[in-house]
Amino acid sequence: MAGGEKISIRQFTVLAMFYTIGTTILVIPSTLASDAKQNAWIASIAGLLASMAIVALYIAIGRLYPNTTLAGMLEAAFGKWLGKLATLAFIFFSFVGGSAVLYYMGNFMTTQIMPETPIGAFIVLFGGLVVIGVRLGLEVLARTAEILFPWFLMLFIVSALFLLPEIDLANVKPIVGIGLKPIAKASLAYTGTATLPLVLFLMFFPAALNRKQGAGKALLVGNVIGGLFIVIVTYLSISVLGADFSSRNLYPSYALAKKINIGNFIQRVEILMAGMWFLSIFFKAAFYAYGFAAGLARLCGCKDYRPLALPCGMILIAYSLVVYPNVVYMMDFDSTVYIPYAISTGLLLPLLLLAAGLIRKKPGGRTNE
Amino acid sequence: MKNNDTKAEPIKEELKENIQKIKQDLGGSDDIIIREITFGKDDSAHAAIIYTDGLADKKLITDFILDSQTQKSYAEELDREADRDNLLEALKALALNLGDNKEIADFRSLYNAILSGETVLLLEGYSVGIAASTRGWKDRSVSEPVAQSVVRGPQEGFTETLRTNTSMIRRKIKDPNLWLETMQIGKVTKTDVAIMYIKGIVSDKVVEEVRARLDRIDIDGVLESGYIEELIQDEAFSPFPTINNTERPDNVAAELLEGRVAILVDGTPFVLIVPTLFISFFQTAEDYYQRADISTLLRFIRFISLFIAMVGPALYIAITTFHQELLPTQLLISLAAQREGVPFPAFIEALMMEVTFEVLREAGIRMPRPIGQAVSIVGTLVIGQAAVEAGIVSASMVIVVSITAISSFVITGYSMAISVRMIRFVIMGLAAAFGIFGIVVALIALVMHLCSLRSFGVPYMSPFAPFVPADHKDTIFRLPHWAMSTRPRLINQRNVNREQTSKPTKPADRNNQGRR
Numbered sequence: 001m002a003g004g005e006k007i008s009i010r011q012f013t014v015l016a017m018f019y020t021i022g023t024t025i026l027v028i029p030s031t032l033a034s035d036a037k038q039n040a041w042i043a044s045i046a047g048l049l050a051s052m053a054i055v056a057l058y059i060a061i062g063r064l065y066p067n068t069t070l071a072g073m074l075e076a077a078f079g080k081w082l083g084k085l086a087t088l089a090f091i092f093f094s095f096v097g098g099s100a101v102l103y104y105m106g107n108f109m110t111t112q113i114m115p116e117t118p119i120g121a122f123i124v125l126f127g128g129l130v131v132i133g134v135r136l137g138l139e140v141l142a143r144t145a146e147i148l149f150p151w152f153l154m155l156f157i158v159s160a161l162f163l164l165p166e167i168d169l170a171n172v173k174p175i176v177g178i179g180l181k182p183i184a185k186a187s188l189a190y191t192g193t194a195t196l197p198l199v200l201f202l203m204f205f206p207a208a209l210n211r212k213q214g215a216g217k218a219l220l221v222g223n224v225i226g227g228l229f230i231v232i233v234t235y236l237s238i239s240v241l242g243a244d245f246s247s248r249n250l251y252p253s254y255a256l257a258k259k260i261n262i263g264n265f266i267q268r269v270e271i272l273m274a275g276m277w278f279l280s281i282f283f284k285a286a287f288y289a290y291g292f293a294a295g296l297a298r299l300c301g302c303k304d305y306r307p308l309a310l311p312c313g314m315i316l317i318a319y320s321l322v323v324y325p326n327v328v329y330m331m332d333f334d335s336t337v338y339i340p341y342a343i344s345t346g347l348l349l350p351l352l353l354l355a356a357g358l359i360r361k362k363p364g365g366r367t368n369e
Numbered sequence: 370m371k372n373n374d375t376k377a378e379p380i381k382e383e384l385k386e387n388i389q390k391i392k393q394d395l396g397g398s399d400d401i402i403i404r405e406i407t408f409g410k411d412d413s414a415h416a417a418i419i420y421t422d423g424l425a426d427k428k429l430i431t432d433f434i435l436d437s438q439t440q441k442s443y444a445e446e447l448d449r450e451a452d453r454d455n456l457l458e459a460l461k462a463l464a465l466n467l468g469d470n471k472e473i474a475d476f477r478s479l480y481n482a483i484l485s486g487e488t489v490l491l492l493e494g495y496s497v498g499i500a501a502s503t504r505g506w507k508d509r510s511v512s513e514p515v516a517q518s519v520v521r522g523p524q525e526g527f528t529e530t531l532r533t534n535t536s537m538i539r540r541k542i543k544d545p546n547l548w549l550e551t552m553q554i555g556k557v558t559k560t561d562v563a564i565m566y567i568k569g570i571v572s573d574k575v576v577e578e579v580r581a582r583l584d585r586i587d588i589d590g591v592l593e594s595g596y597i598e599e600l601i602q603d604e605a606f607s608p609f610p611t612i613n614n615t616e617r618p619d620n621v622a623a624e625l626l627e628g629r630v631a632i633l634v635d636g637t638p639f640v641l642i643v644p645t646l647f648i649s650f651f652q653t654a655e656d657y658y659q660r661a662d663i664s665t666l667l668r669f670i671r672f673i674s675l676f677i678a679m680v681g682p683a684l685y686i687a688i689t690t691f692h693q694e695l696l697p698t699q700l701l702i703s704l705a706a707q708r709e710g711v712p713f714p715a716f717i718e719a720l721m722m723e724v725t726f727e728v729l730r731e732a733g734i735r736m737p738r739p740i741g742q743a744v745s746i747v748g749t750l751v752i753g754q755a756a757v758e759a760g761i762v763s764a765s766m767v768i769v770v771s772i773t774a775i776s777s778f779v780i781t782g783y784s785m786a787i788s789v790r791m792i793r794f795v796i797m798g799l800a801a802a803f804g805i806f807g808i809v810v811a812l813i814a815l816v817m818h819l820c821s822l823r824s825f826g827v828p829y830m831s832p833f834a835p836f837v838p839a840d841h842k843d844t845i846f847r848l849p850h851w852a853m854s855t856r857p858r859l860i861n862q863r864n865v866n867r868e869q870t871s872k873p874t875k876p877a878d879r880n881n882q883g884r885r
Contacts, residue, residue, distance in 0.1 A: 008835055011834075011836075109806060114803070121802075122806070125799075125803060125806075125807070125810055129810050129814055132814055133817055136818075136820075136821045141817070142834075143828070143834035143835060144816050144817045144820050146834040146836055147816050147820065148816060265697060268694040269695060271692045271694075272695070274805070275805065275809050278806065279809070279813070282813055
């Protein structure tokens with residue numbers, strides 16, 4: 001459903017990076033710290049390694065079907081009706097994911113920055129932005145990511161540098177005091193939030209890339225760079241805030257930014273650092289919405305997904321107001337339901353897709369390669 | 370449209386009838402001069418000379434056409450031409466020793482010729498006339514460009530005459546590949562519009578596109594290049610200009626050398642340049658005449674100014690309203706003390722001051738020159754000081770608005786500066802409602818909009834997005850000329866190499882050279 005849109009390898013790398021960082025950077029240090037305590041950063045590295053394996057799976061699928069979108073792949077592998085059913089599963093995944101991200105955004109703003117503004121205001125504004133993005137299309141989103149990336153990088157480097165003096169190494173000791181199981185569980189949470197949603201990139205990967213060569217590498221590189229950002233943030237939040245505080249804080253990165261104090265002059269700059277998360281969360285939300293609109297368009301046989309941007313966005317906004325009734329529910333959902341759900345959509349379905357694709361290709365497909 | 374049909378009528382053989390018709394069609398306008406003359410042996414040849422007073426160069430007409438001495442010599446010459454059928458040819462060859470003349474056969478081109486300043490010669494017994502190029506009218510002389518002045522660089526600007534302008538470009542680029550195409554646009558004004566490009570450097574697709582878009586124009590009049598700009602731009606609804614304009618010939622020459630197309634419109638010194646990138650509005654001709662490091666620094670300053678001009682007041686509003694913790698305590702206290710007596714929220718305060726400033730600026734441009742002093746006094750004293758003392762706005766707000774205003778003047782492209790002024794208000798509104806979150810949302814939306822724009826097929830935000838590494842030698846940075854070896858990649862894909870000058874090196878051994 002790419003509709004002739006083409007993006008470059010570089011743009012794709014940046015998109016994959018932004019998408020990996022997304023909301024992860026804001027919430028994951030807390031989840032990691034609650035499971036793996038002071039070893040949360042090790043868990044994030046483990047998660048990063050696990051992510052690479054998952055990305056390899058997506059790349060393999062991309063190699064198998066270089067010229068079609070996710071919906072096309074599913075139909076080619078499972079047949080028309082089963083394929084449509086599987087597409088529906090992905091559409092639902094992006095729908096839930098998209099509204100959850102919008103809720104995160106609104107919740108972050110109302111709980112941390114502007115408590116008196118109703119959450120709906122933030123969600124509608126941000127949702128409107130997402131609608132504009134999807135409506136302008138993949139190419140524009142990719143170019144936007146390319147322009148905004150240096151700004152994100154600048155904010156990140158500045159905040160990381162400013163936090164260096166605050167590091168207290170006692171907070172990360174003992175280094176292997178926690179068993180393997182909590183680390184495995186924590187890394188699963190990392191993978192579920194950061195990498196498994198990347199399955200939606202199959203909607204345009206690698207069909208919409210102007211060069212197929214190096215496309216897989218781009219996805220991997222984007223994911224790993226994004227993962228490195230998260231590892232750094234996790235390490236900083238454990239070493240500066242301590243495991244206990246990190247795990248009890250809903251948004252430890254934000255609390256982290258509050259700690260910045262350079263010569264009693266540069267301090268309390270957390271709102272400027274928040275700009276960085278607004279960027280990454282925007283791309284996460286935009287690509288969930290893109291997956292929702294593009295998948296729906298494909299399912300209904302529409303030629304273009306762009307006219308669906310506004311209605312899809314409206315549904316997302318409306319649903320995001322009710323997706324989580326409250327924060328307690330959100331935390332409960334994220335730690336119990338979401339991870340298995342993400343695994344089923346982001347890992348099991350693609351595995352099935354790959355298996356079915358390989359079996360189908362075998363008899364006569366060799367010549368295609 | 371009956372009028373149009375009659376105008377396309379062919380010229381008749383009878384001179385009297387032709388003159389009658391011309392007088393009738395032009396409503397007997399006094400500035401159309403029709404002189405009937407007779408010449409040749411025994412005055413056998415009757416002719417009429419028609420021109421527009423004021424548009425045609427009278428001296429030229431007197432010297433070459435009406436001068437009795439010349440006529441006599443022509444007559445002698447003509448006598449030698451026994452064949453009377455060839456009178457017209459002979460006249461064309463001999464009589465009109467003027468730079469350029471052409472035959473016309475119908476009234477439409479006759480009127481067109483006369484009204485563009487040419488002199489038409491009609492002969493009894495011939496159904497064709499001769500139009501001699503005698504264009505010459507009172508014209509503003511070439512002077513310093515007003516809108517784009519420089520410290521170092523040529524001090525000449527375009528004028529209102531198309532021919533003068535094309536000649537100024539020709540003087541800079543003496544290459545046979547510099548091509549010029551002229552067309553007339555405007556059903557009533559019949560304005561000459563010329564496109565200029567360097568064949569071999571320009572992308573043919575762009576030239577084709579420019580031609581096609583100009584051909585599509587169907588309008589009664591074109592009075593300034595702004596008409597053309599609005600009629601051919603890519604995106605109709607965008608605050609950002611996708612076509613640049615300049616009144617500097619050196620600017621146009623530089624753009625032509627980069628593979629762009631210049632659109633010149635008769636009657637205005639502002640020349641359009643396509644395709645235009647966002648970055649073009651932050652570069653000046655002078656960047657290339659100064660040392661590279663200084664130019665780079667100045668470009669940085671321009672970008673900082675863009676940022677201040679766009680989000681300066683918005684940031685002030687957001688910080689004082691929502692994010693007071695960002696400010697150092699001392700500053701916060703002093704700000705709070707200043708704002709103590711101010712009855713309005715920061716947003717209203719900022720809005721008032723911004724609107725006042727925009728009004729002042731508009732007044733400064735529109736009012737008669739001698740009153741200029743009055744506005745500046747009223748502006749600085751009354752609105753600056755008195756408003757603060759009266760407690761209507763805080764002093765810090767005045768500072769913010771002033772810095773914003775000055776910053777917006779730094780943006781070199783005037784049309785871009787105007788859009789920034791406009792967008793500022795939207796961002797201020799979002800900042801008032803959502804603080805920095807609102808500003809970031811506005812900026813993301815802005816970047817997305819900019820990325821969606823194209824100018825004649827070239828992405829507006831290139832070379833940022835799509836990122837073209839080679840073009841960054843001349844984007845924010847301005848590398849020395851010996852390092853800028855390629856032309857902008859997206860504007861032109863064929864003839865990319867610009868130069869092969871190597872980096873200047875020091876003489877091998879200065880001491881030795883000195884001794885010799």
